[in-house]
Amino acid sequence: MPWTRDEMAARAAKELKDGYYVNLGIGIPTLVANYIPPDVRVTLQSENGMLGMGPFPYEGEADPDLINAGKQTITELSSSCYFSSADSFAMIRGGHIDLSILGAMQVAGNGDLANWMVPGKMVKGMGGAMDLVAGVKRVVVVMEHVEKSGAPKLVNACSLPLTGKGVVDLVITDLGVFDVGRGKHPLRLIELATGVTVEEVKAKTEAPFEAALAA
């Protein structure tokens, strides 16, 4: 059975290591914060200028000066600190963030990522996505395996405008986990959701891949 959104988030949370500084994108990646293992301490960065992002505030306690990059109200922790957008992206571009978990429209076997623009549709902008994929040490994509139309999202070559070239390390979909390795090796299927078969994944994936599942 394919993984739920929460199961995908839980699987992504296994990529977190103790001491990591992590930037989580909008959508399923945000849910990853709910599955941080108790023996792992990670610090969440919000690219609008904060390290040490806390949970959403209790009702009635929202502070207009305290939001995340998705413009949601959040809270601070005792360890938090604030900085400017220039300092925030100096941190990102300079390779100081260990891990970025974000959503995608398409990922190609060569590690290319498209997640900001569909030509012909109104374009909202790339925000900080291009900076994150260019600068963060390890980039993990969490996405549905196929579009609502059934079209594959793990493709031979991205047809959508790129967010970054050869930037994706790992893809987690509802069907399994792929080691992309920034395209430096052939695409590898390394995990399957329970009850999902390699054949099913092959049928729903445009990019060729090797099955390299743990025994």
Added chain:
Amino acid sequence: MPWTRDEMAARAAKELKDGYYVNLGIGIPTLVANYIPPDVRVTLQSENGMLGMGPFPYEGEADPDLINAGKQTITELSSSCYFSSADSFAMIRGGHIDLSILGAMQVAGNGDLANWMVPGKMVKGMGGAMDLVAGVKRVVVVMEHVEKSGAPKLVNACSLPLTGKGVVDLVITDLGVFDVGRGKHPLRLIELATGVTVEEVKAKTEAPFEAALAA
């Protein structure tokens, strides 16, 4: 009679305008702070990371964390603020400082300045001088008219390695004041110390200049 060091500093202080942000070099330029007119409010920048430099501390009150760019202990004012060296030189390079007053070994009629290095001697380094002359809006040099050897310091072309090309706006020596205009017009003698003659200045100046003294 040639101006004393203090008279030169007092003349340089006339270049200060109300609201100016000013960087003063070491030596005679430091004395300029003693001659700021009472109706003029200037803010002194110290390139090691301070705006609003106060006077030297009283005996026994020196703070090791509070020094100027000449490494002398200083004090803060109620209006002071501190910043990093990168932010300080962003301020300087970005053209936010109105006036820099500094010493020189040689100034040429084309506005070139040499004040950091004598080849063959131990070289101490340029410190912030190259950044200041490249970035500050108006650069005023205060220097003795000739070297101890009698050699002119206002020259046709600097023989010493440059600090900056075409960067000097005004030169104040013990004999008078020269409008250099960054070399965009011919060198002009615009003021004379009392009792000093144009002929005396000519004899001690290698660079050709026009006398353009106020009537």
Added chain:
Amino acid sequence: MVTKTRATAAEALEGLLFDGMTIMAGGFGLCGIPENLIAAIRASGVKDLTVVSNNCGVDDFGLGILLAGGQIRKMISSYVGENKLFEQLYLSGDLELEFNPQGTLAERIRAGGAGIPAFYTKTGVGTLVAEGKEVREFDGELYVMERGLTADLSIVKAWKGDAEGNLVYRKTARNFNPMMATAGKVTVAEVEELVDVGRLDPDHIHTPGIYVDRILQGVHAKRIERVTTRPRETEGAAAGEEV
């Protein structure tokens, strides 16, 4: 003597506005925006503006009111997803749009204020963003050259400020404000509280007064774009649902 304080936003902008000018406006979403100065620009009727701002407000607040006033010719932004009027104007060709990656935008503004005409970044290499720009290899990696950015006027919002122009920001309302304060030929700041000189800790000042030409104390609605909370009963939840 030179005085930086002004009583109102309109006074603070007096003589600074002209048609066709470029304005940088601080803020991220509606957080930390100079709402009083934006309202005064709306009231001035100045037009054909190029506005540099990470976002463009919402339909009836923030920079959105300048869109509604037909005053903006071009936006330089990283994300404009919250604004329906924006979409209409853009699709009808009445609004130009230049997208910059958020970090590139922030750094371009910082560079503009710091006298750096151009710099290289990995961000955007191999994407639409790099088209028409110099791409160059350093130590085996490709980088794109981006240019510094300045403006005729920067409008910024801080928490506290003093008559010297020294500014202190609060929490994530800092965002683009500090760089923009450095990159305007003229910079006007609005603050929630104008305090006596000497009340701000000199080690704590985020924007040195040298960057601020005029300053006013405003009244701030501080509207929240997406109030997101968690119910009190589920204490310990790390992420909640939007309300």
Added chain:
Amino acid sequence: MVTKTRATAAEALEGLLFDGMTIMAGGFGLCGIPENLIAAIRASGVKDLTVVSNNCGVDDFGLGILLAGGQIRKMISSYVGENKLFEQLYLSGDLELEFNPQGTLAERIRAGGAGIPAFYTKTGVGTLVAEGKEVREFDGELYVMERGLTADLSIVKAWKGDAEGNLVYRKTARNFNPMMATAGKVTVAEVEELVDVGRLDPDHIHTPGIYVDRILQGVHAKRIERVTTRPRETEGAAAGEEV
């Protein structure tokens, strides 16, 4: 769990030092220098160092003790005028020296930490500093290209810090420390006071903890290079004489 705090400077440097490495050291003159870490590097005997620091201490304090130990092969600095041993070693060819204008040095370090491999500056155009470097025109003015700078290790000194690695500097002791903290592959910070997490105001933190890998509380002599005072009787004097 990962712990950043260390009891001593020697422990804080454990496993980080190797011959031939590049070390950035914060400070301006003797102000804000990581004196405990410098002493520990002296004691370690590590050699052939390239040291990036605005100055090189004095003969018997600060980085001067690494010179005395024969541990420095090359300095990248803007001014080294306070050190007689430096002069001897340089003139005898035992020490390499690369001068950078102070602002260029500061920006190169900031760029290194910020993932910017190169940038352009007006500083040094037409001087020895520009020799061998690309000079390029932007908008009618000439600029020289300078490269970002990083180090194997950065050692910095702050006033207060916490176990997260968050740092706060005091007065002009800030200087090169914040940029260097960002530009080291590993950064070790010494502080005068290690405070409990939560004691530092999140709006007031100069160096976010992400940049600091290890932190220790040191004992600081804080020697003053040029004590300059004014006598009490001449109150109001704007500048005094050196004592």
